[in-house]
Amino acid sequence: MLQVQAIRESKNEFITALKKRNIDAAPLLDKAIALDDKRRETQTQLDKTLAESNTLSKEIGMFFKTGKAQEAKVLKEKTGVLKEESKVLSDTLASVAEELQALLYQIPNIPHDSVPAGNTDEDNEEIFAEGDVPELVSNALPHWELAKKYDIIDFELGVKVTGAGFPVYKGKGARLQRALISYFLDKNAEAGYTEIQVPHLVNEASGYGTGQLPDKEGQMYHVGEDDLYLIPTAEVPVTNLFRGEIVKEEQFPICYTAYTPCFRREAGSYGAHVRGLNRLHQFDKVEIVRVEHPLKSFEALDGMVEHIKNILRELKLPYRVLRLCGGDLGFTSVLTYDFEVFSTAQDRWLEISSVSNFEAYQSNRLKLRFKDKNGKSQFAHTLNGSSLALPRVLAGILENYQVEDGIEIPEVLIPYCGFSKID
RNA sequence: GGAGAAAUGGCAGAGUGGUCGAAUGCGGCAGUCUUGAAAACUGUUGAGGGUCACACCUCCGGGGGUUCGAAUCCCUCUUUCUCCGCCA
Structure with a gap:
């Protein structure tokens, strides 16, 4: 706040x-x-x-x-x-x-000077694009068809066990997903982020700390009996590690990365864009979180953007970076960049990462402070970003890497997968 | 889940109704000594609000109560530890 x-x-x-x-x-x-x-x-x-x-x-x-x-x-x-x-x-x-x-x-956070005015995602500003859109075979399929054809993701089974939006990954599909998680974590660790594992359920205070409560209450699964919430993103438990803390200035930059499943009720979402992996109730994500000195937070944001660009470059996926407009900007964010991968088979962009600077907005709720050189305590800045969200990266790979007789595996992932082709 | 014990400043640990925001030790910071460091010695050292600065107010796990007055007594919740049970 x-x-x-x-x-x-x-x-x-x-x-x-x-x-x-x-x-x-x-x-x-x-x-x-x-x-x-x-x-x-x-x-x-x-x-x-x-x-x-x-x-x-x-x-x-x-x-x-x-x-x-x-x-x-x-x-x-x-x-x-x-x-x-x-x-x-x-x-x-x-x-x-x-x-x-x-x-x-x-009252939402104050948008950064560079944030364009606008109402919807139509008004977001494309600031960067890279990677070639592949020429696909004539009978290219969307990922949900590919998933069925090669039996790597089973949506119906998930429906039986739980309900819509809870897919079951099988065989090479499961292995590819695990490979991606390991690969992302390794890349993040290489860039200086400390890997941690955090609880997947959080208490009410944590929900308030990062701003999911009270305004997005309906988006989280709530375990009534114990009054706990399933995390919608690792941002919640990771950032709340610092709730009520006074860190030392020399600890900056504080960089963490965590893999967690994410649970979202997605109440009210509907339409043609929710097929397959495009929108799920449970999905995996590797998150990066930073706690920074107020004078360094935008520099840190740029660094996070560059880091994610590097990953997408290595995966050889065509992508673009958007600066979100005021109307699309999250409640607690000052400035957000979205990353989108182009899915050739669906002929649309898929959001795979969102990187934000919250300045002191979360810190004020969290009471996350540091002592400055004069011995005064002031609020630190918090940032986070997906690095990356799994399902849509998976969808992008399946669709963009499909060939006549299967799906190839991006080169950097082969050592993680132990195979080079799904067929 | 059952029984018992405990929760105090960065840490350890005193304090059972008034002068206690809190002894003492360790740690941190500053200084003396030293070429420098260590040791020793001296001083200093919690957080928030408030003020130009003082004053002043609040905080001894959380909440509530008793009292003119609570770290201290009562209720309640939470957490931790020990023992037993169960168990990945």
């Missing part, structure tokens, strides 16, 4: 920037400032009342010690009144603070 102090300092800039998200933020920001004024005023009054009460209590103690019970009794009556007052004040404070918090949760 935004810091009230920042809202006070840059209200007009924020209003202008939030227009790119098609939001008229003026009333929200004004209300936040007004609530914060009220909060501070109440806090001051409460502090005064408590200070008085503390002083009197000490005096009472002294009177008791010196046997002056009568004097103590008089003061006790006074503190009784102060107690009533402070009760009222602290109730007011709690409710004002809660209201302010709820309001701040509703």
Whole structure:
């Protein structure tokens, strides 16, 4: 969430920037400032009342010690009144603070200067493209047909066991998927990311920490009996490792990578673009997460983009990089680059990675800080990106690497797979 | 799942109703000594809010209560440890 102090300092800039998200933020920001004024005023009054009460209590103690019970009794009556007052004040404070918090949760992050205005993915800005679209055989198939033909992914079996959107990977399909996971993790480790394994279920506080709660509640699977959520991305457990932490400045950059399955209810999504691996309830993803010094976070973002480009280059997949427009930008993000692979057989772009800088928006919720050189603590910046999301990379490989009598395996993956062709 | 014990500052560990934000040790930082380092000695060292800076307020696992006053008493939740049971 935004810091009230920042809202006070840059209200007009924020209003202008939030227009790119098609939001008229003026009333929200004004209300936040007004609530914060009220909060501070109440806090001051409460502090005064408590200070008085503390002083009197000490005096009472002294009177008791010196046997002056009568004097103590008089003061006790006074503190009784102060107690009533402070009760009222602290109730007011709690409710004002809660209201302010709820309001701040509703205000999205401030888009970066470079973010284009716009409403939908149509308005995203292509900033880079690379790789040749392969010439495919005349009877090229989409991946769900290929999956059936070579018996490497079974969607029906998944339906039987669980439901739609939970595919079963078989044989070389399963092996290829595992190869991709290992390959991605190795590439990330090579680039300086520390590999970690994290829980796949998180508690409510973690959901709030990274911003999935309260606004995307319906997108997560919730285990009611234990009040836990299945993670929609490794971002949630990995970033929450730092919840409430004060890190040392010299620890920067903090770079982690983790493989996890991801669970998404995808409530409300429908249409022709959800076939096969395009949209699933459970899928695998390798994530990279960074915690950075505020002055270094955009440099870090660029580094992450370059890193992912390198991977796609090695896989020899045609891809492009988009800068998301205000309307398509995630709630908590300042700047997001999406990577898309071109699927020749489907004749469309498939999103395979999303790389974002959240600046201090998550840190403020997480209370993730560092000590600067002056010994002051300030919020760190958090970033994350997919490196990469498996199903669509798999779809891209299956479709773009198909030949007359099978599917070839990208060269870099052969050592991981132990075979060079699916047939 | 059953029984018992515990939760205090970066760590260890005192503190069972008032002067305790908290002894002491270790660690960290600064200084003295030293060519330099180590040792020794001296000083300093939690977080948040608030202030120009002070003052002041809050925090001893979380929440609630008793009291004029709570780290200390009561309730509750969570977590950890030990023993037993079960088990990948």
